[in-house]
Amino acid sequence: MVQSEAGHRSVLTDDQIRAWQDDGYLLVRGMFDADEVEALRDRFHRLGEGIDRVPDRWQPRWESDDPLERYPRLMHPHRFCELSLKAMLKPRVGQVLEALFAEPAVACQSMFYYKPPGSPGQALHQDNFYLAVQPGTCIAAWTALDETDADNGGLYVVPGSHRLGVICPDPQRIRAGRTSNLVDPPRGMKAVEVAMKPGDTLFFGGSLIHGSGRNRTADRWRRSFIGHYMPAGSTHVSSAYFPILDFQGREISYEAAAAGGPCGEALGAIANSYGRDAVIH
Numbered sequence: 001m002v003q004s005e006a007g008h009r010s011v012l013t014d015d016q017i018r019a020w021q022d023d024g025y026l027l028v029r030g031m032f033d034a035d036e037v038e039a040l041r042d043r044f045h046r047l048g049e050g051i052d053r054v055p056d057r058w059q060p061r062w063e064s065d066d067p068l069e070r071y072p073r074l075m076h077p078h079r080f081c082e083l084s085l086k087a088m089l090k091p092r093v094g095q096v097l098e099a100l101f102a103e104p105a106v107a108c109q110s111m112f113y114y115k116p117p118g119s120p121g122q123a124l125h126q127d128n129f130y131l132a133v134q135p136g137t138c139i140a141a142w143t144a145l146d147e148t149d150a151d152n153g154g155l156y157v158v159p160g161s162h163r164l165g166v167i168c169p170d171p172q173r174i175r176a177g178r179t180s181n182l183v184d185p186p187r188g189m190k191a192v193e194v195a196m197k198p199g200d201t202l203f204f205g206g207s208l209i210h211g212s213g214r215n216r217t218a219d220r221w222r223r224s225f226i227g228h229y230m231p232a233g234s235t236h237v238s239s240a241y242f243p244i245l246d247f248q249g250r251e252i253s254y255e256a257a258a259a260g261g262p263c264g265e266a267l268g269a270i271a272n273s274y275g276r277d278a279v280i281h
């Protein structure tokens, strides 16, 4: 147990804080228990198979053979799914975030990925290019709902890249979308795989370069639930993430940051329409 800069008792050990500072990410095993994992899987199974529907929010192409069209990721499921809201605002997630931010966190976004067999990966990128949190940066809490590894499209992270700040991608790369990384690992750094078990949560900062590989398996899904957060004391975030919620579920007002943050609105606008779906094969 350590004291955070804000003077709060931290749920993390000194070694965990050191790993976070050195690498820019932290794997917390067993953040969600087996029942919580099963409940999330079941809820998203019902949505994915059309047993439950949210027609105004999520419209898969039910007949498509393309895995990403048939099972597109769900954006902001916490806005219509109580279980997702509960997962996004899980108190223990908030405690870890508070230790990492050294101040309380607020929630910007939730996402659910199905990533069935055959799905392409997600190109290397940095999250704060999209969220444009300032001052400071965002943190993702990426929770595996299946066992994940290099074969079924697990996450890759570039240790140490969190120190770089946001690298503005070349607009050509954003336009190339489906074939190109938005940012490359800088010289001397390389992407490493993070293998995870169901219920494990990977926390990583908004500058950490990360992405995921193709799901090359014939039968292993790679489902995940993701929350994005920022320090409560930040002043700006992209309005695409409004409303921002505290861990009691109350709406908190923030100023709208220009899309693309330090990279400028023009790049941000292109990124919002192409880059977020950039994938690697």
Ligand SMILES: O=C(O)CCC(=O)C(=O)O
Pocket (backbone or CB within 6 Å): 113, 121, 122, 127, 140, 142, 210, 211, 212, 224, 226
């Ligand atoms: O789950 C993935 O494949 C990518 C997720 C990601 O890049 C993110 O949450 O920012």
